Amino acid sequence: VRTALRDAVAALHKAKVPEAQASAEWLLVHALGESDRNSVTRAIATKRDLDASEQAQFSAFIERRLTREPVQYIVGTWAFHDVELELEPPTLIPRPETEELVDLVLDWWGSSTAHFADVGCGSGCLGLALLNKLPEGSSCTAIDISQEAVSLSKRNAKKLGLSSVYDASRQSADQLEGAFDFIVSNPPYIPSQDLRGLDAEVVDFEDPRALDGGADGLVVARQLLARAPLVLRGDRKGVWLELDETGPALLKPSFACESFVDLAGKERFARVDFS
Numbered sequence: 001v002r003t004a005l006r007d008a009v010a011a012l013h014k015a016k017v018p019e020a021q022a023s024a025e026w027l028l029v030h031a032l033g034e035s036d037r038n039s040v041t042r043a044i045a046t047k048r049d050l051d052a053s054e055q056a057q058f059s060a061f062i063e064r065r066l067t068r069e070p071v072q073y074i075v076g077t078w079a080f081h082d083v084e085l086e087l088e089p090p091t092l093i094p095r096p097e098t099e100e101l102v103d104l105v106l107d108w109w110g111s112s113t114a115h116f117a118d119v120g121c122g123s124g125c126l127g128l129a130l131l132n133k134l135p136e137g138s139s140c141t142a143i144d145i146s147q148e149a150v151s152l153s154k155r156n157a158k159k160l161g162l163s164s165v166y167d168a169s170r171q172s173a174d175q176l177e178g179a180f181d182f183i184v185s186n187p188p189y190i191p192s193q194d195l196r197g198l199d200a201e202v203v204d205f206e207d208p209r210a211l212d213g214g215a216d217g218l219v220v221a222r223q224l225l226a227r228a229p230l231v232l233r234g235d236r237k238g239v240w241l242e243l244d245e246t247g248p249a250l251l252k253p254s255f256a257c258e259s260f261v262d263l264a265g266k267e268r269f270a271r272v273d274f275s
């Protein structure tokens with residue numbers, strides 16, 4: 001195990017793959033059929049040998065990482081908030097900031113039953129993490145322009161035993177009139193001119209539809225906000241958004257919008273109220 005890890009880290013370093021050590025360790029955990037990182041430390045301490053199939057699996061993983069494929073796609077699963085999600089390219093890999101949005105929404109909504117929409121659901125991370133914490137009887141309607149994303153969200157919902165997830169991607173706003181207590185969305189929000197500066201991991205493997213937010217990064221967010229008043233109901237009518245750090249300030253002149261900072265102190269979240 002020690003030799004395999006050392007050789008893999010050296011090969012990744014040589015190819016200038018980012019986070020060589022962390023990538024190799026995580027891929028080794030999965031090649032060993034384990035789920036926590038301490039398993040590699042234990043295997044090294046006990047001078048464990050890789051058997052032939054573990055060695056073949058690990059080599060195949062490293063070959064993929066050498067092409068800059070993200071570790072999350074290679075292992076096919078990722079932990080998000082309190083749920084374990086399946087992942088598949090090109091659906092966006094959930095980012096840690098989005099876990100912060102889950103907590104903001106839960107703090108705001110409280111512990112009552114909710115019927116909400118997750119617009120731009122991707123892997124389903126936001127909606128499923130919320131549904132996992134909300135009381136029984138709650139439901140999430142997942143919407144995405146990517147059919148792969150909707151299928152992955154449904155698969156993740158089934159695996160997690162969260163049956164109240166519905167696909168409304170082909171329904172119009174009219175058909176969803178008054179259907180939701182609130183909406184959550186992590187829309188594509190990167191201004192088009194900034195896309196070229198992204199890492200190869202992102203550009204080569206993740207769906208451009210998940211990234212490109214148009215000229216100011218707010219094109220999809222504004223489309224959503226235009227339809228929101230029709231589909232919201234109840235007395236709070238909030239739309240929670242994850243945005244680029246320039247986003248909340250751009251929305252404030254046109255909407256009743258409160259912004260929130262992420263753990264790095266950046267203004268990355270907004271709640272637009274239509275009540």
Ligand SMILES: C[S@@+](CC[C@H](N)C(=O)[O-])C[C@H]1O[C@@H](n2cnc3c(N)ncnc32)[C@H](O)[C@@H]1O
Pocket residue numbers: 092093094095098119120121122123124125126143144145146149185186187188189207209210211220
């Ligand atoms: C930034 S990703 C977020 C995915 C997931 N919610 C997450 O947090 O990881 C944006 C998602 O919005 C979807 N999307 C882009 N434009 C859309 C539109 N006009 N209507 C619905 N979904 C859209 C993309 O396919 C992508 O899955």
